[in-house]
Amino acid sequence: MIKTSPLSGIYRNHPVKLTEGSGWQIAENFGNDERESLHLSHDSVLVDWSHIGKISLSGGDAEKAAELTFKGASKLEPLKTLSNKDIAVLRLTGNDYLILCQPGMETELLGKIDPKITTVIDQTGSQGCLVLGGPRRDEVLQRSTAVDLRRDKVVAGSVLQSSIHTVGMTLYRTKNFDIMLHPRNLSESLYDALMDVGIGIGLVPGGINTVPVSFEEGK
Structure with a gap:
């Protein structure tokens, strides 16, 4: 049986192209790969990695x-x-x-x-995973939590357990991404809250075509 993302309800509100892999149905893109790549380079994107x-x-x-x-x-x-x-x-x-x-x-x-x-x-099925990328991702986080997440305080390769928009989570920081692991049932509310604060600074939803799954150092 195909497993669905906790954001499957969000998907229905966008022209999402879905892909299947390892028994999961996940967003390949949100309708426009070129637009998502542009925002990853210049602004910020929010990507669903719940299938990891x-x-x-x-x-x-x-x-x-x-x-x-x-x-x-x-x-x-x-x-x-x-x-x-x-x-x-x-x-x-x-x-x-x-x-x-x-x-x-x-x-x-x-x-x-x-x-x-x-x-x-x-925990694969019980936890969601959202990935925030792009040069303006710090601005999104600053609007989302009172926790000091400046990069001189929380460096690449670090992990912390905190809350963003009152959602308890594990935040794993790499060089270019912030990976947020959280209870599956709170994925939609976290997604909506991040998009609400980020839309004014160029945040758009993206798919795994834009940010493929990789944990390689330096990514």
Whole structure:
């Protein structure tokens, strides 16, 4: 059965071109690839990555479990990350991790983890994921939260747990994107709130043609 994005209701209000991959139906674009690319270069875009794999590790020997999925993960300091193009390991606390991966890859990763040594939960279907990109994305965030997210305070490769528009989330920052993981049932309200504050500064919705899934450092 095809899985749908938590933004499927939003999709119906736009000329969205959908694509299917790894059992998910997700927005390829919101009607105009060229427009979305232009805003990514000069303003900002908001992209739905809800189909990425999301696995949480908590308690027990979470360090060992994380190391089985990504070499070096056990040495991470809290609120730091490791990544390649397919996987990102986020260390949330001393004994809690969140692993993000390419859509469909979560099954392979789950097979590497011994559930006897830590609590393993596949969060893929229960969490949404929005990605904010473009040179004016900081302005969108400044209008969305009282938390100081200046880039000299929260550098690329960092992760923090906070709230944006009262929605509790995990924010993972890369060089060019802010990746927001949050409860699936709050995806539409978060999307609407971000678009409301961002529309005046050039924020438009975009699809995975504009921002393909990649966790590679420097992206």
